[in-house]
Amino acid sequence: MTSSRFFIMRHGETVYNAARRLQSNHIHTPLTRLGCEQATQMGVVLRNELGERPAVALHVSETGRALQTAALIAEELGIDWVAASRTHDLKEIDMGSWCERSYSDVEAEHGPIVIADHLLRPAPDGEDYPAIAARLNSWIARTGNDGRDHVVVMHGISSRVLRGIMAGYPDHPDHGVPIAPSLVQGSIALIKDGAECVLYGAERGTEHA
Numbered sequence: 001m002t003s004s005r006f007f008i009m010r011h012g013e014t015v016y017n018a019a020r021r022l023q024s025n026h027i028h029t030p031l032t033r034l035g036c037e038q039a040t041q042m043g044v045v046l047r048n049e050l051g052e053r054p055a056v057a058l059h060v061s062e063t064g065r066a067l068q069t070a071a072l073i074a075e076e077l078g079i080d081w082v083a084a085s086r087t088h089d090l091k092e093i094d095m096g097s098w099c100e101r102s103y104s105d106v107e108a109e110h111g112p113i114v115i116a117d118h119l120l121r122p123a124p125d126g127e128d129y130p131a132i133a134a135r136l137n138s139w140i141a142r143t144g145n146d147g148r149d150h151v152v153v154m155h156g157i158s159s160r161v162l163r164g165i166m167a168g169y170p171d172h173p174d175h176g177v178p179i180a181p182s183l184v185q186g187s188i189a190l191i192k193d194g195a196e197c198v199l200y201g202a203e204r205g206t207e208h209a
Contacts, residue, residue, distance in 0.1 A: 028064030038186025043076025092155035096126030167196035
């Protein structure tokens, strides 16, 4: 439980999302026009909540799509994007050799990769959910409980694990770590005092990464 407020956001739609292709954490997949609109709207919602030039700590996954989303959010807030804390701990699930391939091609060879509750089935040579939780717990420990507002821009699957840990969701019966409900792209979840509310967006989310 933390007295800080964490505004956890899922990046906007990318060209890979639109094409139903699994993304990598190592190449830049730019936002679509819709993705830019989603990012800008998240910034507007945060500005209405926090005011102009709020004294927040900005944390961003070290991926092009998250950095681009954060830049548009920072512009709306009037804060310095360059001062953001960038880390691979907030990256998306690593899908191993399936990265950059289309969903349909992978599914033709390996069966369904989108499993119950809009989760991704880990790739044989990729990252599993306990590994995601381990790096996110490391990030939480470094970030600390300093009473400040934190703006966090990251990804669909990894944000669900982070939200699950921070808001005290039960362990997933198949994956053994807390996993929060899926939210659509361009959404904002607010976590304060160990509880979560959806500040903007909605549950569902069939798009990943």
